[in-house]
Amino acid sequence: MEHVLACIDASSYADSVCDLAAWASKRLQMPVELLHVVQRSDPVAARGDLSGAIGLGVKTNLMQELVELEAADAKLKVERGRMLLAAGEKRLRDAGAFEVRTLHRHGGIVETILEREVDARVVVIGKRGASHEFASGHIGSKIERVVRASSKPVLIASREYAEPQNVVFAYDASPAAERALGRLIESPLYTGLPVNIVMADTDSDAHRRSLQDASSRLGVDREVKTTMERGKPEAVIARVVEETPHAMLVMGAYGHSPIRTLIVGSTTTTMIRTVHVPVLLVR
Incomplete structure (x- = not known):
């Protein structure tokens, strides 16, 4: 079934994405698929650790710590994603979206959007993601990749929503x-x-x-x-x-x-x- 594919993350653009997707859903009389993607992070980079010159025994302990950190980080991201999807679904329903279903996926953001857009009429995405939302004068690093690769129209939400007239x-x-x-x-x-x-x-x-x-x-x-x-x-x-x-x-x-x-x-x-x-x- 054709639908509106709305992609949210932890940025402040999530509300605007939901509002714009609800507007599109009502006009197109199509359901909304609300998507959140959990990306795999690099625990070494996240920890800021440079361990190349330390002893073997210490490295063994470090690897165990990194495994534990990665597991805790993954669990936190999954729980945060569930909360984001629950809040987004409520906002969409309150705004009168035709129908709402949620999808929580792991993997690359661009690749997952391209996979899920097959049955989409339009893709709705925020101008910037969580890691770049306060970089004034810039757009999110994924936007151009999505637009260039997508076969569907891409609707980019600004930070503040106002119903298009x-x-x-x-x-x-x-x-x-x-x-x-x-x-x-x-x-x-x-x-x-x-x-x-x-x-x-x-x-x-x-x-x-x-x-x-x-x-x-x-x-x-x-x-x-x-x-x-x-x-x-x-x-x-x-x-x-x-x-x-x-x-x-x-x-x-x-x-x-x-x-x-x-x-x-x-x-x-x-x-x-x-x-x-x-x-x-x-x-």
Whole structure:
């Protein structure tokens, strides 16, 4: 059965992820699978121990201590995960989610998300995880890996949740943008929401035609406006988002290769990092 896959951890983004997943669940009339992944930690690194130069007998005692520490740490993480899932399930039900089921897994976060998204309509994840949530100006280390590898739209929650009431659609006529436009047209997630199609480029007949074509494809039964402004996409889009109350940003994601992104940067990453609203990314 198709569902909304919501991924939570111990960060302060968990509440926003649950609220956004509940919103998506009600609009899509689909259940929520609430996922928490316990990652295997390195007990030596966690202990901060450098034992390479100590005697063999001491090493034997140390290994026993590390085994005990690892077991205690694993037990603590499992219990914390159960508590997170219980709190998240309650929040989802209180918010009116269509149906909720929880899943507690061990392993790699990215790999587990990709495994569980097979039957998902959309993946909801926080902008930053527990280990990076206070790193202002950065996004979580797993976000780009999930988005690049995922075959499903990824909805990224900001720290504070507000129910989306307007869509800002970043459009550049690229293949990724066309796929995002297809989602806007077909998905009940956006039914009834006004859409502002934003193109950050020079004002030309060709660009105007592209905007008009995108607008007409969204249909006559919804409120659609277009904005064309010359400038850096990340600056233009961010300004429009900031001026739009209760906005959700929708955009095609990572249209260029990781190597090119490393050299010239990524508009996708910049938008995730700088805007303070939910961002839906379509690959």
